[in-house]
Amino acid sequence: IGSRLKATSHKTAIYQISGLHLGRIIDGIIIFTLFGTGVLMMAGAGSALNQQFELPVFVGSLIIAVIVAISMMLKVENVISLIASITPFLITFNIFILA
Numbered sequence: 001i002g003s004r005l006k007a008t009s010h011k012t013a014i015y016q017i018s019g020l021h022l023g024r025i026i027d028g029i030i031i032f033t034l035f036g037t038g039v040l041m042m043a044g045a046g047s048a049l050n051q052q053f054e055l056p057v058f059v060g061s062l063i064i065a066v067i068v069a070i071s072m073m074l075k076v077e078n079v080i081s082l083i084a085s086i087t088p089f090l091i092t093f094n095i096f097i098l099a
Helices: 008-016 019-052 057-072 077-099
Strands: none
Touching: 008 019, 019 057
C-alpha cells in the first residue's frame, strides 16, 4: 500500500487503511511499541556488554544508543549496504559455530 501510494511516511498507509480517527490510535500504538522495543534492546545490549566485557551497564547502553543515532542519520540505502556487507560474516560465523 505504501509503495502504491508512494508514501513518504507510514501515516499515509495507516490512514488509508484505517481512516483518520482509528489511524491516529494505531499510529500511537506503533510509536509506543517501537519506543518500548528500542529501550529494551538498549537495556539488553548494555547487559550483554556488561556480562561479556564487564563494562558498566550504562556504558554498553550508551554505546548502542550512539550506534543507533549514527545509523538513523544514514540514508536507507547506506544502512542496507552496511547490513549486506556484514551478512556474509554472520553466516560464516554461524556455520563455524554449528560445525
